[in-house]
Structures are given as C-alpha cells and as structure tokens.
Amino acid sequence: MRTICLPPTGVSQPIFPWICWCLWTSRNKLIFENKVLSASEVLSLSITSAREWWLAQPTAMKAPRQPNLIIPTLNAEVNCVSVFTDAAWRASDGATGCGWIFKDSTRQSTQHGSKCFDNTASALTGEALAICLVLSHALSLGYTRVCVFSDCQVLVRAICSKSSPVELYGLVCDIELLSSLFDYCTLSFISRSLNLEADLLAKSALYNAALTT
Structure with a gap:
C-alpha cells in the first residue's frame, strides 16, 4: 500500500523543499509586509504549492524509473x-x-x-x-x-x-x-x-x- 499525503491529496513526492521555500517567503512577508503566517498556514501552503507544481509537470516526470x-x-x-x-x-x-x-x-x-x-x-x-x-x-x-x-x-x-x-x-x-x-x-x-x-x-x-x- 502506497502512503500519500492527506488533504490536499495527490502529492507523491517529498514536500521538504517546498516547506523550506514557504518558510523563506513567509519570512519575507513578515519583514516587508508585516504579515504573520501561522505554522499550519505555512504547512498548508507548502502542500498546495507542491501539488500544483507536481500536476503541472509532464507525464514523463511523474513516473521516474524505479530501481x-x-x-x-x-x-x-x-x-x-x-x-x-x-x-x-x-x-x-x-x-x-x-x-x-x-x-x-x-x-x-x-x-x-x-x-x-x-x-x-x-x-x-x-x-x-x-x-x-x-x-x-x-x-x-x-x-x-x-x-x-x-x-x-x-x-x-x-x-x-x-x-x-x-x-x-x-x-x-x-x-x-x-x-x-x-x-x-x-x-x-x-x-x-x-x-x-x-x-x-x-x-x-x-x-x-x-x-x-
């Protein structure tokens, strides 16, 4: 059984890079816009961004060769x-x-x-x-x-x-x-x-x- 992320669903790749990116952008929002994002908002944004990027990739990228x-x-x-x-x-x-x-x-x-x-x-x-x-x-x-x-x-x-x-x-x-x-x-x-x-x-x-x- 393959484990997938819960809502939003459909993310089958690691989301760690997206978490790092969203932490960075949320920092910029705090500094330049004085806007504070909660931890749950950052996590939700990370998952959403990862899913949007994944769905936008060509089909060939969605099926990497397996060992x-x-x-x-x-x-x-x-x-x-x-x-x-x-x-x-x-x-x-x-x-x-x-x-x-x-x-x-x-x-x-x-x-x-x-x-x-x-x-x-x-x-x-x-x-x-x-x-x-x-x-x-x-x-x-x-x-x-x-x-x-x-x-x-x-x-x-x-x-x-x-x-x-x-x-x-x-x-x-x-x-x-x-x-x-x-x-x-x-x-x-x-x-x-x-x-x-x-x-x-x-x-x-x-x-x-x-x-x-």
Whole structure:
C-alpha cells in the first residue's frame, strides 16, 4: 500500500523543499509586509504549492524509473559500476555509520568512503540513508550506470515493491528520484558475507564518531 499525503491529496513526492521555500517567503512577508503566517498556514501552503507544481509537470516526470529488484547475485551489467553499501546503527544515541565501495567490471575497488549521521530513527532508516548517500555520490562522480548492492533485504524489497514503511517514505521517494537520474540503475540484495567490506567501513565510521564525541 502506497502512503500519500492527506488533504490536499495527490502529492507523491517529498514536500521538504517546498516547506523550506514557504518558510523563506513567509519570512519575507513578515519583514516587508508585516504579515504573520501561522505554522499550519505555512504547512498548508507548502502542500498546495507542491501539488500544483507536481500536476503541472509532464507525464514523463511523474513516473521516474524505479530501481529493479534482481536476483541476489554479484553479476552486474557490462559497463556498470557496482556499488556496495551498508550501515551500522547504535540504538543508544541513534548514530549511524554508512560505508560504501565502488568497484569496476573486474571487481577492483575504485573508491570507498564512509559517513556518520546523528539521531537516526532506526537501523532501517540508516540503511536507507546509506543508499541515498551512494546514489548521490555516484551522480556527483558522473556515473550513469550503477548496480547497487545492499544486505538489507527488508529495505530492498520495500523499495522495489513500493510498500515502504511510513518512517521511510521520504527517504524512499528520494531514492526513487535519484535512481531515475541514471541511464541504468538496479538495486539488489546480497548476503552479509558478500558485503563485508562495506560493513567494516560502516562500523568503523560509527566507532570513530564515538571517539570524537
């Protein structure tokens, strides 16, 4: 079941950018027109603006390509960069460490990295953040064909079946949008034993973050 925003209905994309925009314009109204908008008015205006923009877009933009769920395997398409990602979550403070590795068609590592996030709601949210992070990073590097691998089967199935939990709705929308910007993009589940390098990077990021706090 796909979760949608309640009235006004029909908004199927993240509205966060519109909230930021309406907060900015409401600030200008306060400064230049001495007009005060309540929080509920700003939120309602954000949703309305998002819906109007969405309805005005061409049909092609309303149906971004979805990541494809493929068989759990390490076989990737020719000329496709393989991206292995994982996340480690600490329940005590909600910190999440994300790790990733980029590999070429010969399975040689071309790049790896990690990042830590604070106040993450759950381990599943952390895994979704990790996928968002690597997709954004791949785009910044100029890759157009990527095969993303994650050992979080629950998340992979939720994304590809369009039945994500409410807590992940915004992140899943971001993943769908980012994936649509590639010429080719797949998301696959792999076993943890095949994702040990990304797992180690994620745990190291989480551990190092604890040392600096």
